[in-house]
Amino acid sequence: MIRYNNDLLKLISELAKTEKGIIEKNYAPDENIILQNEKLFYVYILKSGVVKCYITENNGKDFILEFLGEGEIIGELEILNKTTSLSNVVSITDLKVYKIPSSYFMEMLQKNWNFNELVLKVLATRLVQTASRASYQQNYPLEYSILKLVYLFSNQPLKLRKIDLAGYLGISTRSLNRTLLSLYNKNIIHPETMDLLVTPQAILQLLQSFDRG
C-alpha cells in the first residue's frame, strides 16, 4: 500500500514559493535518495513519484518498511532524533522531491503550527500502521498477510512486484511462490501476475474467515 499526504504537499508547495532554502530535485527510477546508516542533512517531501524504504539487516536480508508517494516526508526521524538513517530509500518511479535543509525543517516545526501538526500526524499514523502490521504478520499465517497486501494493492496505480511483496513480508521469494501456488490452486490469485481471480469482496470474506479458525 502506498501512502500519500495531500495536506503536507499543499503546505510545502506554498512554502517553497518563498523559501530559497528549499530546492527541487529530480531522480530517475532506481536511484538512492538515502542510504541506511548515513548522516542526513536534509528532509525530503515527495512532489511526485514513489519511493521504497527498506532496512538491510547485517545478514543481508531486506525488510521493506513502506512505499511512499506524493506529499510523504522522509528523513524526519533522523533529523528529530539526531541519528543516522534507519533505512535505505530508493526511487521506484521517476521522482520529484522538495529537499529541505534540516535547520529550516526544525525552524518550521517551531514556528508553523500547521506544519508541525501535519508532521505529528504523519508520525502517529506511521506508528499505528507499523505496529498493526507487525502484529498481524506475527499472529496470522502467511496466506492471510499475502491476501491482505494483494487486496490493499489492488486499487493502487503501481503494480506490486513479487520481490517487493517478499521483502515486505520478510520472506524468501521461494516461500512466497509456494504460498502463491497454494492460493492459485484455490482459484484466488494468479501466481505470476498476482491478479485477483475473485472479487475484492470475496477477499474480504476470506480474510475474515481466518478469525473463525
Added chain:
Amino acid sequence: MIRYNNDLLKLISELAKTEKGIIEKNYAPDENIILQNEKLFYVYILKSGVVKCYITENNGKDFILEFLGEGEIIGELEILNKTTSLSNVVSITDLKVYKIPSSYFMEMLQKNWNFNELVLKVLATRLVQTASRASYQQNYPLEYSILKLVYLFSNQPLKLRKIDLAGYLGISTRSLNRTLLSLYNKNIIHPETMDLLVTPQAILQLLQSFDRG
C-alpha cells in the same frame, strides 16, 4: 526492554503544579488503563510504575507492542489521529499517572515548544524501534530474537515473564519453550527462570554470529 523518558516526566511534573486540569491517578497491578478500540479523552504520562501495551487480534492472539515506564506517554496517537485506541494498556506494577485532558494536550503541543519537541521525539523513537524490531523479527531465526530480548532485559529492574516474551515475539508459549530448551542444551539460558548462563558479552558475540550464517 522498558522505555523511560526523564525529560517528559520533569516537564509534566512542572506543568501539573499549576494546571488544575491535570489529575494524578493510581492503579494497582493488572488494571486496564486503556482498552483497545475505545474512544479516548485523555493522554496519560506515567509518574511511576510500568505498563504493557498489547494488540489483541480478532483471532484472539496477543502482540505486545512495548513496556513503558516513568515519563512515557500513552494515548497520544489516538488523540492526534482522532481514532479509537490501537492497543490495550494494562498496569503490570503499582502505577501512578498524570491524566491529561485531550484539549490541554493539544493546547500544550501548540503553545509549548519544549513539550512539542519531546512528543515529536517520542514518536520518532518509537517508530524507529517498532520498525527495527519488525525487521529483525522477520529476518532472523527465533533463537536470535529470544537472545536479543533476554539480553536487553538482563539489566532491567523488571523480570521478564515467559508469557510476555511469547507475546512480544508473537509466538505460542509452546514454541517459546521449545527454543528455550534448545538454548539450555547449549548452556546459554535457563529454560524456566530465563537467567543468562553466560556473560552478556558472550551473548553479544552469539548475536553477531548469526550474521556470519
